[in-house]
Amino acid sequence: MIVSMASANFVHSPCFSTKTLRPATSSLNRFIIFSSNYSYRPLVVKAQAKRGIIQKDVLLEEEIATPDDLKFEAPLEIVLYPDPRLRSKNKRVATFDDNLKNLADEMFDVMYKTDGIGLSAPQVGINVQLMVFNPVGERGEGEEIILVNPKVIKYSKKVAPYTEGCLSFPGINADVVRPEIVKVDAQDITGANFTLSLSRLPSRVFQHEFDHLEGILFFDRMSAEVVESIRTELMELEQKYEDRTGLPRPESVETRKRWKAAAGFGKS
Ligand SMILES: CSCC[C@H](NC=O)C(=O)N[C@@H](C)C(=O)N[C@@H](CO)C(=O)O
Numbered sequence: 001m002i003v004s005m006a007s008a009n010f011v012h013s014p015c016f017s018t019k020t021l022r023p024a025t026s027s028l029n030r031f032i033i034f035s036s037n038y039s040y041r042p043l044v045v046k047a048q049a050k051r052g053i054i055q056k057d058v059l060l061e062e063e064i065a066t067p068d069d070l071k072f073e074a075p076l077e078i079v080l081y082p083d084p085r086l087r088s089k090n091k092r093v094a095t096f097d098d099n100l101k102n103l104a105d106e107m108f109d110v111m112y113k114t115d116g117i118g119l120s121a122p123q124v125g126i127n128v129q130l131m132v133f134n135p136v137g138e139r140g141e142g143e144e145i146i147l148v149n150p151k152v153i154k155y156s157k158k159v160a161p162y163t164e165g166c167l168s169f170p171g172i173n174a175d176v177v178r179p180e181i182v183k184v185d186a187q188d189i190t191g192a193n194f195t196l197s198l199s200r201l202p203s204r205v206f207q208h209e210f211d212h213l214e215g216i217l218f219f220d221r222m223s224a225e226v227v228e229s230i231r232t233e234l235m236e237l238e239q240k241y242e243d244r245t246g247l248p249r250p251e252s253v254e255t256r257k258r259w260k261a262a263a264g265f266g267k268s
């Protein structure tokens with residue numbers, strides 16, 4: 001596991017605008033950051049949709065996960081590209097119970113085991129709005145962050161490149177340009193609302209995972225030249241999917257242009 005300079009710095013200097021992140025010493029201490037009085041967005045959205053203030057498709061985005069949607073079996077396994085679950089709609093979480101806490105715990109387990117620094121629920125086959133991350137990538141070090149139903153309030157105009165890897169694309173690393181700073185509303189594992197501002201590696205990891213929750217994969221964000229440099233590896237993953245499942249690949253890098261059209265910042 002390589003700890004980059006960025007994540008090492010993260011341990012010692014604040015990349016969160018909040019000051020109450022707790023050390024990742026116990027799974028009970030994963031309840032982080034501060035609560036704000038931010039209004040409960042799903043209810044507002046539903047009310048607005050009812051009154052015709054916002055479009056119907058915004059309401060559809062608010063579909064709520066059922067207990068079945070949140071059922072899982074441990075140990076979790078990472079879903080690999082081009083599995084269609086990586087492109088499926090991820091439902092909002094409305095039940096903040098022990099099952100959700102256990103799911104987040106299991107996600108951290110598989111994330112650490114696979115040398116990850118972040119993981120989204122669709123990457124373990126659970127299509128709900130849940131992500132976990134720890135930019136240090138080591139159990140017991142850094143901060144363990146759980147975000148439920150995150151929404152981006154604001155992206156910085158300033159962008160930066162960074163060489164990203166994705167657990168759903170083992171062995172592939174390539175440059176992705178993203179906004180440097182992001183402001184987020186989310187709920188914690190208890191359902192409490194909070195707002196946070198992220199920069200540097202935490203911002204990068206959050207954005208990568210947030211994209212997963214939107215069905216966007218890191219190569220959707222890459223320039224044509226960068227995609228070209230990993231095209232062979234992507235096609236190898238597509239072939240492995242067919243060999244493993246006996247199913248035709250549900251997408252191919254050849255269809256990338258279609259996905260690319262959907263990937264823009266500031267759409268949330
Ligand atoms: C830079 S955002 C990467 C987030 C990603 N999460 C889910 O796909 C992830 O954890 N990717 C890993 C391949 C990763 O970045 N691992 C670290 C630590 O080993 C790395 O520097 O490669």
Ligand SMILES: [Fe+2]
Nearest residue numbers: 165166167168
């Ligand atoms: Fe990923």
